[in-house]
Amino acid sequence: MECKDINHECTDEIVCPFCGQEFTDSWEYGDDEALGLIECDECGKSFYASREVSITYSTRKANYGTCKNCKDENVVIESYHSSIGRYSGLCVKCGRAEKQRLRKKYIDSIR
Incomplete structure (x- = not known):
């Protein structure tokens, strides 16, 4: 052949x-x-x-709503679930602050 x-x-x-x-x-x-x-x-x-490697991308829509913490409306809201804690319905800025708080709380708990 x-x-x-x-x-x-x-x-x-x-x-x-x-x-x-x-x-x-x-x-x-x-x-x-x-x-x-x-x-x-x-x-x-x-x-x-x-070996021929192929890379593909996927997207998904961000969720918009009112932040449960700062009450900003029509902003991207996110949820976070981890072994150190969780939150839901927070805007990116408030979520970032909450993640820092959760990390600090966790680190303090293991000291």
């Missing part, structure tokens, strides 16, 4: 361009994008492989 008959580019797993053998668990072959020279267990031939 010739190289042009084997789907070996942009595949979900490493594919030998000589015989078409698919390497399951391709993620185990190194951490870099350039995986280097790999020998095929099926046909015994070596080939170079690379």
